[in-house]
Amino acid sequence: MSVLASVSITVNGQVVQALVEPRTSLADFLRNDLGLTGTHLGCEMGVCGACLVLLEDRAVHACLMYAVQAHGLGVETIEGLSERRAIADLQQAFHERNALQCGFCTPGVLVTAYELLSNGACPSRAEIRDALSGNYCRCTGYEAIVDAIGQVARGRAKVPNTPAGCKIGSDTDETVS
Amino acid sequence: MSLSPHKPDSPNALIGRSVARPNAKRLLAGRGRYVTDIQLPRMLHAAFVRSPYAHANIVSIDTSCAATMRGVCLVATGEDLAKLCKPWVGTLDHFAGMKSPPQLPLAVGKVVWAGQAVVAVVAGTRAQAEDAIEHVAIEFEELEPVIDIDAARAIDATLINPDLGSNVAFHAKIESGNVEDAFRDAAAVIEKAYLFGRHTAVTLEPRAIIADYDPTEERLTVHHSTQTPYQFQDLYSRHYGLREARVRVVAPDVGGSFGMKLHVYHEDMAVVGLSIMSGRPVKFVADRIESFVSDIHARDHRIKARIAVEADGIIRGMDVDDVTAVGPFSTYPRTSVVEGNQVVRLIGAPYRFRNYRANLDVVFQNKVQTSQYRAVGHPIAFAVTEALVDSAARKLGIDPFEMRRRNIVTQDMYPYTSPTGYKFERLSHEACLDKLHALMDYPRLRREQAEFRRRGIHRGIGIAMFVEITNPSPAFYGVGGARISAQDGAVVKVTPSGEVHCLISVGEHGQGTETIVGQIIAEQLGIPMDAVRVFTGDTDITPHGGANWACRGAGIGGETALQAGRALKRNLLAVAAIILQARLEDLDMRDGEVVDAATGIPRISLAEIARICYFRSDTLPRDVTPQLSVAHHYSPKGYPFAFTNGVQACHVEVDVETGFVKILKVWVVEDCGRIINPMLVEEQVRGGVVQGLGAAFFEECLYSDNGQLRNGSLADYLVPMAGEMPDIEIAHVETPTLDTELGAKGCGEAGTAAASAAAMNAVNDAIAPLGVSVSQIPMTPQRLLRVLGYA
Numbered sequence: 001m002s003v004l005a006s007v008s009i010t011v012n013g014q015v016v017q018a019l020v021e022p023r024t025s026l027a028d029f030l031r032n033d034l035g036l037t038g039t040h041l042g043c044e045m046g047v048c049g050a051c052l053v054l055l056e057d058r059a060v061h062a063c064l065m066y067a068v069q070a071h072g073l074g075v076e077t078i079e080g081l082s083e084r085r086a087i088a089d090l091q092q093a094f095h096e097r098n099a100l101q102c103g104f105c106t107p108g109v110l111v112t113a114y115e116l117l118s119n120g121a122c123p124s125r126a127e128i129r130d131a132l133s134g135n136y137c138r139c140t141g142y143e144a145i146v147d148a149i150g151q152v153a154r155g156r157a158k159v160p161n162t163p164a165g166c167k168i169g170s171d172t173d174e175t176v177s
Numbered sequence: 178m179s180l181s182p183h184k185p186d187s188p189n190a191l192i193g194r195s196v197a198r199p200n201a202k203r204l205l206a207g208r209g210r211y212v213t214d215i216q217l218p219r220m221l222h223a224a225f226v227r228s229p230y231a232h233a234n235i236v237s238i239d240t241s242c243a244a245t246m247r248g249v250c251l252v253a254t255g256e257d258l259a260k261l262c263k264p265w266v267g268t269l270d271h272f273a274g275m276k277s278p279p280q281l282p283l284a285v286g287k288v289v290w291a292g293q294a295v296v297a298v299v300a301g302t303r304a305q306a307e308d309a310i311e312h313v314a315i316e317f318e319e320l321e322p323v324i325d326i327d328a329a330r331a332i333d334a335t336l337i338n339p340d341l342g343s344n345v346a347f348h349a350k351i352e353s354g355n356v357e358d359a360f361r362d363a364a365a366v367i368e369k370a371y372l373f374g375r376h377t378a379v380t381l382e383p384r385a386i387i388a389d390y391d392p393t394e395e396r397l398t399v400h401h402s403t404q405t406p407y408q409f410q411d412l413y414s415r416h417y418g419l420r421e422a423r424v425r426v427v428a429p430d431v432g433g434s435f436g437m438k439l440h441v442y443h444e445d446m447a448v449v450g451l452s453i454m455s456g457r458p459v460k461f462v463a464d465r466i467e468s469f470v471s472d473i474h475a476r477d478h479r480i481k482a483r484i485a486v487e488a489d490g491i492i493r494g495m496d497v498d499d500v501t502a503v504g505p506f507s508t509y510p511r512t513s514v515v516e517g518n519q520v521v522r523l524i525g526a527p528y529r530f531r532n533y534r535a536n537l538d539v540v541f542q543n544k545v546q547t548s549q550y551r552a553v554g555h556p557i558a559f560a561v562t563e564a565l566v567d568s569a570a571r572k573l574g575i576d577p578f579e580m581r582r583r584n585i586v587t588q589d590m591y592p593y594t595s596p597t598g599y600k601f602e603r604l605s606h607e608a609c610l611d612k613l614h615a616l617m618d619y620p621r622l623r624r625e626q627a628e629f630r631r632r633g634i635h636r637g638i639g640i641a642m643f644v645e646i647t648n649p650s651p652a653f654y655g656v657g658g659a660r661i662s663a664q665d666g667a668v669v670k671v672t673p674s675g676e677v678h679c680l681i682s683v684g685e686h687g688q689g690t691e692t693i694v695g696q697i698i699a700e701q702l703g704i705p706m707d708a709v710r711v712f713t714g715d716t717d718i719t720p721h722g723g724a725n726w727a728c729r730g731a732g733i734g735g736e737t738a739l740q741a742g743r744a745l746k747r748n749l750l751a752v753a754a755i756i757l758q759a760r761l762e763d764l765d766m767r768d769g770e771v772v773d774a775a776t777g778i779p780r781i782s783l784a785e786i787a788r789i790c791y792f793r794s795d796t797l798p799r800d801v802t803p804q805l806s807v808a809h810h811y812s813p814k815g816y817p818f819a820f821t822n823g824v825q826a827c828h829v830e831v832d833v834e835t836g837f838v839k840i841l842k843v844w845v846v847e848d849c850g851r852i853i854n855p856m857l858v859e860e861q862v863r864g865g866v867v868q869g870l871g872a873a874f875f876e877e878c879l880y881s882d883n884g885q886l887r888n889g890s891l892a893d894y895l896v897p898m899a900g901e902m903p904d905i906e907i908a909h910v911e912t913p914t915l916d917t918e919l920g921a922k923g924c925g926e927a928g929t930a931a932a933s934a935a936a937m938n939a940v941n942d943a944i945a946p947l948g949v950s951v952s953q954i955p956m957t958p959q960r961l962l963r964v965l966g967y968a
Contacts, residue, residue, distance in 0.1 A: 021304075031214070036207075037207070037209075037210075037213075037214035038206070038207020038208065038209070039207070040211075040381070040382070040432070041213070042383075042465070043465045043890070043891040043892075044464060044465060045465070045890060047890075047891040047892050048381060048891055050381055078206070078207030079206070079208075082205075082207060091206065094201075095201050095202055095205060096197050098197060098198065098201070098689075098860050100204060100205065100687070101686075101687030101688060101689075101860065101864065102204075102381070102382065102430070102433045102434075102686055102687035103205070103209050103432070103687060104211065104380075104382045104432030104433060105381050106204055110205070128899075129899040129900045129902075130899075130900055132898070132899035132900070135898075136381060136896055137381070138378075138379060138380060138381050138433050138435070138868070138896070139433060140860060140863065140864050140867075141860075141863035141864045141865075141866060141867035141897075141902060141905060142867070142898075142899040142902050143863055143902070143904055145899070
């Protein structure tokens with residue numbers, strides 16, 4: 001374990017060069033070596049979504065990657081997304097709708113939401129719930145998160161905030177057809 | 178959204194408004210500071226060698242190899258830590274006759290559950306510590322594990338704690354009225370056995386602790402992901418023989434707690450000792466498997482219950498036998514018998530029948546300890562009660578709403594004492610039932626259900642009433658000898674620019690404590706919310722208090738803030754009256770100004786008062802020393818608990834060929850008294866409901882016959898995820914408690930209290946036409962198929 005590997009990773013737009021143990025996960029590298037503690041660890045097996053970061057603008061589990069695997073690539077964390085104001089509308093909607101409680105899952109949820117909405121999509125409630133299927137939140141019960149993401153999707157698409165506006169309706173078929 | 182009758186349009190009004198949480202912004206930016214994030218200079222990391230056996234003697238331990246490994250600073254055994262740490266016993270005096278053995282941080286002599294920490298390794302990094310634990314050699318001699326409830330109580334059972342003479346930790350009996358007569362003449366009797374599996378809290382941030390002992394000052398600082406820093410200040414001080422004033426416990430951002438993060442855990446106690454031994458900060462963060470095998474579990478009840486009813490549906494009585502298995506000992510310092518005690522005391526609570534009998538047996542077994550987790554006992558009590566009530570209604574052909582209306586405790590009956598001795602100041606069952614009926618459009622749902630059934634689709638509607646214990650007085654723990662406070666304290670102080678700091682003993686874990694405290698203080702002082710800064714969770718700076726358990730933050734912490742704010746306001750008006758040469762009673766505070774109370778005309782700003790008091794006290798009369806900081810404590814003195822109430826409804830569709838259940842919708846009407854922040858209350862209820870739905874459909878800690886936890890990972894233990902969860906519609910009834918000026922009761926457990934009850938009733942309503950029913954949670958597809966005769 002004493003052999004260190006040299007890595008060069010662009011983290012939040014800045015090139016970082018470091019020597020790491022090959023077994024160091026990307027999540028541990030970000031958290032412990034770079035102090036980017038907004039990336040959280042909840043299960044360390046790629047299930048809970050707390051460690052989601054962007055690798056070349058795609059959401060990946062930082063707990064399932066070694067830091068050396070990110071060599072030569074670009075990583076963006078919740079800190080980077082916040083500072084370049086890429087998710088300011090999501091953060092505001094989450095704040096106003098109280099779409100977080102303890103906040104431990106929140107950075108990962110925001111990464112999922114960022115990716116979900118990145119192609120201009122305007123997903124239905126069911127589609128938002130489906131997209132969140134890899135984000136475990138023990139506090140909120142998810143509804144406020146779905147509300148907040150839906151509101152931002154409609155806002156970005158400049159669709160009126162009505163249920164008819166953007167396929168945003170009830171998840172459930174409540175009526176007899 | 179506000180339903181508050183608390184004059185929301187009056188000047189300063191903030192109580193009753195859906196204010197967004199100021200402290201949520203940094204969490205949204207990834208700037209939270211959880212214990213897991215904290216690194217201290219020269220900090221070491223602990224990892225633990227754990228028992229692979231549920232029950233075994235420790236024959237020998239060899240740590241010599243591990244001690245020489247790279248980065249390792251310290252290896253400690255149970256004997257090493259026993260020299261420093263006084264043992265603890267998880268009993269309380271008010272649970273007469275209860276038994277539990279002494280406990281120590283690490284196993285000494287034998288292990289009693291698979292996953293118990295045996296040896297600690299402390300190294301420069303967690304990875305190095307984990308490398309070294311592979312090289313600790315422990316020889317075990319396996320003993321017969323006690324895994325099953327009946328086996329634990331058998332005459333020839335292996336004893337987990339031979340010194341106690343049996344595997345029974347506690348026994349209690351309740352008898353009220355005449356149960357035999359009630360059942361003898363009943364028009365109908367329903368009798369059923371109900372099973373409730375073990376589940377656990379699964380906070381997304383696992384347990385985390387950093388103990389930092391400074392031998393030069395004999396001072397211990399513990400950063401701890403906990404709900405109850407004051408309780409742990411007391412415990413670390415007493416068990417390690419440290420001066421209490423030199424023990425500081427800090428709870429920074431806490432990544433979920435739900436009752437799980439207020440119990441004594443062996444690793445946490447060990448980490449304090451390891452820091453004392455090494456003289457350096459030592460950190461331990463449980464990984465997910467460690468959380469599953471060492472966090473408290475909850476529930477694990479087997480209940481046989483029967484109900485006797487008249488032909489018109491009036492309940493004559495209930496008779497209950499609850500056996501619950503808790504682990505190899507009772508948890509410290511709150512015990513493992515509170516859940517069972519609350520189950521047998523809450524069963525039947527919404528209803529007015531008087532004949533009630535309950536038997537409770539709490540037994541030890543070789544699994545991880547169980548103790549209080551969100552809604553302690555309530556989900557089980559109301560699942561049983563409401564299943565029995567629905568079964569009786571079905572048998573008698575009475576609609577579930579009507580059945581409940583005929584039996585609830587009504588407005589003319591308060592104050593009311595239940596057959597189990599709980600005192601209800603005033604509940605609102607009628608209003609809640611009526612509101613729910615309208616909210617869910619019950620007649621329409623029934624019409625739809627009939628139509629779907631004709632097409633072979635099995636939809637079900639379940640309703641479940643609940644009462645919830647909140648605002649606990651010392652009757653909960655203090656009377657039993659626990660040093661767990663039922664009061665809270667606040668310090669409110671004015672800054673020189675006229676802003677306000679509030680340091681308060683209730684804590685923040687995302688539920689919004691700091692926000693509601695800010696709302697309350699700002700309203701009392703007539704200042705904007707953003708002029709108030711609230712501090713929580715640090716025993717060195719916040720007054721001693723109970724912090725967060727049993728839904729007490731809003732009701733007790735909120736009242737503390739209200740009274741503290743009013744005391745500061747009196748002081749400010751007193752000095753303002755002197756400066757203005759006015760009469761105190763003619764003045765008020767609004768919009769950051771002292772105003773003429775009658776006209777609202779500003780007279781002097783709070784900032785100007787502060788400036789004069791702090792920098793030009795020479796301009797005040799000689800005998801005037803303004804008090805711009807106030808310390809104030811409040812403890813509940815009226816009813817032992819402020820009970821809340823409500824009713825939930827669950828709408829499901831059961832696929833009778835696969836056993837899968839789609840949860841279509843949940844409705845909740847709840848009454849938590851004065852609502853301080855409707856949005857935060859509703860989000861507490863939603864989160865609580867989803868935890869209850871998890872228990873109802875997914876979550877169970879599965880053990881093998883030899884006591885191995887079989888599903889200790891987030892891939893194997895199913896938690897509710899966004900895709901399976903429904904939207905949850907919420908409405909409120911407000912019945913403020915008259916015990917406080919604020920009138921608030923708790924709301925954090927209401928959602929969990931009856932969600933699984935409503936879900937089980939809904940599933941049973943869906944499958945009732947098939948002549949079958951389910952009486953076990955979680956209601957997994959496999960179990961439903963078995964009930965349906967397919968498996």
